[in-house]
Amino acid sequence: MTIESLFETLADTMPAERLRLIERAYTVAAYWHRAQKRKSGDPYIVHPVAVAGILAEAGMDHEVLCAALLHDVLEDTDCPAALLIHEFGDRITDLVIASATVDDPVALASCTDERVLALKSADRLHNLRTIRFLPPSRQRRKSRHTLEVLAPLAVRLGLEEIGAELATLARAVLSPPVEAGHRSSNRTLALGVLLLPEAHRSRWLQEWFGELQAIPRRSARVRFTVELLMGMPRMAVTLRGAATDLRDLPPGRMPRDPQDHRD
């Protein structure tokens, strides 16, 4: 969910001054995270916005939404707590601090503030949705923690859809590993993919393994792999977004004549 669609969703139900506070929280968060990026390469602010979106869909109040937008500013940036207190008050700041500090299973189990738990569930949900950019060992660790602690917690809180999706995503990570070993096509592809920018490798490898599995005949699998490898340099250029071939750009991206009214 983008920040615009978040505000669209809230416009009907949220009183104007609360909407303004949420907008302010977005502005402050976007400022303090401005130099940071997610592992996927996206600007960091994409994550707090997504977390706020998940909580907005779950019907959480404006303080939780502000805290969602701000939930990493204290931990990951130089933003002083005093600034948050000044702009947003104690309750929102406490939510932000709690969501940063309540981390281990013991703290989670003894935490009674449902809003903090909702924040952590939504945070984990977005991270799981984008977990493919993390190294496999960290993916598995987070997924195990999710299945054991967070997913059941979310369900107990009444956030059933969030809990269900958490469990599904975590199980998908932990399910028997792709048979990357014994098929030479898979191994070759895993090497070829090293030509791609690092942030994209795992996502495309996953997709190509998925397609390879669906090809019954070995000769066809070999052709699939060989053609992919031959196209890998071109794929790398495409993913870097550099040196785009203008002939391939949809006309919407080219310098246009003044008569063209689109966009």
Place this chain on the structure above:
Amino acid sequence: MTLQTQNVLKAFMDEPGRELYGLEVIAATRLATGTIYPILARLERYGWIEGRWEDPGISQQESRPPRRYYKITAAGAEGSRTAITKAYRARRQPVPGWLNRPTASGGAR
């Protein structure tokens, strides 16, 4: 826009709301694997197609990795029609029939 990209777009627009795996795009366009994936990556980046992973429950049950589907978005359908119509008109050729088939592309999610 290259003929290859047009062929990929045709594969998506041929049937309303059609969702395709990479292999199906290859079969429909008879282009090489290494050709279609950069096109899919670019179209996805522009928001002309949107991709989703197969339900992990299904792939898990069948003990295989999830596959990825793609389908054309409203922006993509409109953009394709404009771009390809322009290309055909510039060559003074009649616009192909598949271009104006209705697509179930409202309310992209």
